[in-house]
Amino acid sequence: MPKGTRSGDNEFVQFRSSFPRFELIYSRHALERMAERGIAQDDIRHVLAKGRVVRSEPHIRGGLAHTVEGRDLDDEPLAVVVAIKSTTRGVVLVVTTFLP
Amino acid sequence: MKMIAEYDARTILGYPVTVLDSAYEDEELDAIGLVNAAALGASVAVTRALIPLQLCGAELRFLRKAMGRTGKEFAEAIDVDPAVLSRWENDKQTMGGFAEKVIRQYVLDELGEAAAGVPVPKGLVPTMKIVPRDAADTEPLRLVFRLNADTQSGKSGVYARAA
Numbered sequence: 071m072p073k074g075t076r077s078g079d080n081e082f083v084q085f086r087s088s089f090p091r092f093e094l095i096y097s098r099h100a101l102e103r104m105a106e107r108g109i110a111q112d113d114i115r116h117v118l119a120k121g122r123v124v125r126s127e128p129h130i131r132g133g134l135a136h137t138v139e140g141r142d143l144d145d146e147p148l149a150v151v152v153a154i155k156s157t158t159r160g161v162v163l164v165v166t167t168f169l170p
Numbered sequence: 171m172k173m174i175a176e177y178d179a180r181t182i183l184g185y186p187v188t189v190l191d192s193a194y195e196d197e198e199l200d201a202i203g204l205v206n207a208a209a210l211g212a213s214v215a216v217t218r219a220l221i222p223l224q225l226c227g228a229e230l231r232f233l234r235k236a237m238g239r240t241g242k243e244f245a246e247a248i249d250v251d252p253a254v255l256s257r258w259e260n261d262k263q264t265m266g267g268f269a270e271k272v273i274r275q276y277v278l279d280e281l282g283e284a285a286a287g288v289p290v291p292k293g294l295v296p297t298m299k300i301v302p303r304d305a306a307d308t309e310p311l312r313l314v315f316r317l318n319a320d321t322q323s324g325k326s327g328v329y330a331r332a333a
Contacts, residue, residue, distance in 0.1 A: 095196055095203035101181050110184025111207060112235040131199065143235045145242070155199070163199055 081154065082123050082136040089160030090119070100164040109167055113142035117150050118162070129153045129165070139170045171196055179204060185232045186310055187214050190332055192317040205317055206329070211236050212284035213329040214313055219277040220294065221311065224303045225270055227261040229310045233273065234259075237280050248272055261308050267300045274298070287318050287328030 086092065094111060096104070104110065121140025129135035135153045142148045149170040155161045177193035180186045182204060192205050204210055215236035218229060225233070234244045234255075241259070245252040250269070257263035265273075275295045282290050316332040 091208060093203065094207065095199065095201045096182060097199065097201045101202065105181045108184070110232075110235065111182050111211065112184065112238060116238060143238070143240050145240055161203075163201055 080123070081126065081134055082138065082152065085154050085157065085160075085162075086119060088157075092118075092160040092162050094162055094164055095155065096164045097166065100166050103167045107167070107169075109142065109148065113144070113148060114150055114164060114167065116140070116143050117148050118152065121150070124149075124170075135165055174202075177202075177204075179210070182207065183211055183214060183232075184235060185214055185218075185229075186312040188312065188314045190314065190316040192315065192329070209284055209286070210315060210329050212281040213288050213315060213331075215277055216281050216285035216288045216290065217313060217315075217331055218311065219274040220288070220290065222298050223301045223311060225265065225273075226303065226308045226310060227259045228308065230265070230273065231259045232310065233277050237277065248276060261305075264305070270300055271295050271298060285329070287330040 094114065117140035118138055121138040123136050124139050125137040126134050131153070133153055135151050137149055137151050139147070139149045147170050148167060150167050151165040153163045153165055155163045172195045173191060174193040174195060175191060177189050178186070179189050179193065182202075187210070189204060189210065192210065194203055194205065195201070196203065215233050218225075219233065234241065237244070239247065241255055242252050245255040248269070254263065258265050278290055278295065314332040315329045318328050318330050
């Protein structure tokens with residue numbers, strides 16, 4: 071069971087099953103971290119599609135923020151924090167990325 | 171949501187691409203997105219595979235990632251040692267012309283359909299003359315793309331290369 075909160079623990083797992091081609095939008099903070107580390111959308115998609123949700127906690131802008139850990143397309147460990155922003159259009163906000 | 175007339179999507183795509191009228195700002199979330207970003211990535215990859223200028227390491231890495239392949243998976247698919255692929259991607263070894271053509275054709279086969287706005291002439295890659303580049307030139311070729319809003323042609327929502 072991932073650390074974090076309540077019933078939202080599997081919200082992202084359910085979401086990615088329903089929207090395998092989800093759209094990503096990026097916070098300015100996430101874009102800064104991506105530029106620093108040379109991480110691009112395909113690495114993020116790979117982690118979000120195959121990684122493990124290790125934490126779900128309230129997001130500052132409402133809803134839950136999910137931390138997904140996995141490996142990027144260079145086989146390096148990567149954690150991505152996301153918040154689901156539309157369950158009708160399948161949109162995910164990338165809040166930040168970091169080395170787990 | 172506010173559309174951005176011109177946006178450098180290098181950070182998002184991992185490749186130097188200027189997008190016209192295709193990026194948007196979500197002011198409420200203070201966030202940036204690209205319309206149909208997966209199609210844009212495929213269109214950029216297919217377009218680069220069709221330009222005969224020799225691929226540099228960063229371009230090869232971008233093509234691999236656009237196909238969603240790890241280094242190991244990609245090396246296995248094209249039947250090369252992963253260490254060789256790594257040297258190609260890091261500009262430590264030059265790819266031969268034949269290997270480059272195999273990779274370009276692989277990109278077209280895998281991503282051609284997703285890159286609906288980029289015409290792919292049949293039989294181009296096998297007869298392509300790869301244009302050599304200076305060994306010190308390791309900067310990917312910048313491309314400019316625009317989202318096609320032409321609903322008459324039935325190709326709205328796809329990306330086309332802009333001048």
